[in-house]
Each structure stands twice: as C-alpha cells, then as structure tokens.
Amino acid sequence: MNGQRIPPRIAPSLLSADPLRIWEGLQSLAGEYDWIHLDIMDGHFVPNLSYGPALLKALRSALPEAVLDVHLMVEPPENFIDSFLRWKPDYLVVHQEATPHLHRVLQAIREGGSRPGVALNPGTCVEALDPILPFVDLVLVMSVNPGFGGQAFIPEVLSKTRTLCQRRAARGLGFLVEMDGGIGLSNVEEVVRSGCDVIVAGNAIFGEADPALTARLLRKKAREAGSGE
Ligand code: DX5
Numbered sequence: 746m747n748g749q750r751i752p753p754r755i756a757p758s759l760l761s762a763d764p765l766r767i768w769e770g771l772q773s774l775a776g777e778y779d780w781i782h783l784d785i786m787d788g789h790f791v792p793n794l795s796y797g798p799a800l801l802k803a804l805r806s807a808l809p810e811a812v813l814d815v816h817l818m819v820e821p822p823e824n825f826i827d828s829f830l831r832w833k834p835d836y837l838v839v840h841q842e843a844t845p846h847l848h849r850v851l852q853a854i855r856e857g858g859s860r861p862g863v864a865l866n867p868g869t870c871v872e873a874l875d876p877i878l879p880f881v882d883l884v885l886v887m888s889v890n891p892g893f894g895g896q897a898f899i900p901e902v903l904s905k906t907r908t909l910c911q912r913r914a915a916r917g918l919g920f921l922v923e924m925d926g927g928i929g930l931s932n933v934e935e936v937v938r939s940g941c942d943v944i945v946a947g948n949a950i951f952g953e954a955d956p957a958l959t960a961r962l963l964r965k966k967a968r969e970a971g972s973g974e
C-alpha cells in the first residue's frame with residue numbers, strides 16, 4: 746500500500762435486502778455504493794442458511810462491471826469454491842476457522858481468477874493470519890459473530906485492524922482490510938479511523954426507509970474519516 750490509503754469503500758450486504766426484491770433493493774441505492782457484499786451461509790459453519798452460486802451468477806450477468814465481494818461462511822470452503830469461481834467474483838473470501846488447508850484454498854482461488862480473501866471471527870486471534878498474509882488481497886475482520894444481519898458491533902475487534910495495518914506496512918504487503926457486522930452511521934468513522942478500507946453494512950442501509958440516503962451518508966462519513974478530516 747506504500748502508506749497511501751484508498752478512499753474507503755462501502756459494500757452493502759444483500760442479506761438485509763428484501764429477499765423477494767433483491768434487484769429492487771440494489772436499485773434503491775441509486776449507485777451510492779462501491780462493492781456488493783454477498784453472504785453465503787451453509788447452516789453448518791454458521792447457524793443460518795442464505796443463498797448459493799445462482800445469485801452470484803445472476804448478479805454477474807446483470808452487473809458485469811460491479812465489484813462482487815463473496816463472503817463464504819461454509820465449511821469446508823474447498824468443496825464450494827469452484828461453483829463460485831465459475832461466475833467470476835472479484836473477491837472470494839473464506840474463513841480462517843473453516844479449513845485446515847487455508848493456504849491451498851487461497852492459492853486455488855487466485856488460480857481460479859479471483860482475488861483471495863480471508864475472514865476472521867471475533868474469537869480468533871489476528872496472529873492466526875500471519876503465515877498467509879502475503880497470499881491474500883483482502884482480510885475481512887468480523888465485528889459480529891457470523892450468521893445474521895442486524896447484530897450489535899463488537900468494538901474490541903478494532904485493535905485487530907490496527908495490528909493488521911501495522912503488519913501490512915512492516916511487511917510491505919498490499920491487502921485491503923474489510924470490516925463486517927453492526928456498522929452504521931454511528932460508528933463508521935471509528936471503523937475507518939482504525940484503518941479499514943472496506944465497510945460492509947446490511948441492516949444500517951436496507952433497514953432504513955431511504956437506503957440511498959443512508960448509503961450516501963455512510964460513504965461521506967467514511968471518506969471524511971479516511972482523509973483525516
Ligand atoms: C453476517 C454477515 C454480514 C451481515 C452484516 O454473518 O457476514 O455481512 O449481513 O449485516 P449488518 O450490517 O446488519 O450487521
């Protein structure tokens with residue numbers, strides 16, 4: 746990253762959109778987003794189910810230029826990555842806790858043409874990622890326990906972001922840091938100030954009467970906090 750920060754990206758999580766109106770939900774944002782975050786849950790790694798590769802296929806076909814950020818909460822991820830890589834997600838993110846073969850999975854994602862990312866549960870130490878940091882383009886720090894939208898933010902995870910940013914600089918690496926869970930207008934600035942480059946928000950955007958307005962405000966606050974204003 747050469748010490749230069751990118752302007753923070755806002756990634757709405759479709760998990761909080763009306764499942765009967767996902768497309769209308771995206772349109773209701775009026776372009777006030779940077780990435781689209783897709784949560785894939787298997788009812789095994791996390792105690793909930795969501796959707797599968799068919800939604801990624803549909804989004805990729807409808808929005809060929811969109812940055813699609815796929816968060817796999819499945820175990821083991823190696824059984825599922827091919828069915829997602831086929832539809833060319835920009836980022837394909839697997840959990841550190843979900844496989845003993847993390848390096849192999851990350852390598853397979855890169856070879857499959859997507860950018861590999863690794864996610865970390867709130868209860869996992871950031872040091873667990875040290876060996877694989879050179880192999881990822883994204884580290885997703887979970888700020889709630891994965892499985893559900895609309896949960897309360899766990900502020901203690903912010904220290905993980907600071908540590909990751911220090912290690913990124915010390916080792917000359919270029920991965921982005923993303924945070925996911927419980928982020929909204931009241932805490933987005935704090936999250937960006939801790940060093941996050943990509944902010945996921947579900948309930949804070951789709952739970953509002955005017956999602957485009959909230960997404961615009963989140964972006965504005967994130968950018969101001971990112972530029973030190
Ligand atoms: C939780 C998911 C999140 C979730 C975030 O397991 O990974 O992406 O949709 O939702 P909010 O922003 O409502 O906490």
Ligand code: ZN
Nearest residue numbers: 784816925945
């Ligand atoms: Zn997510």
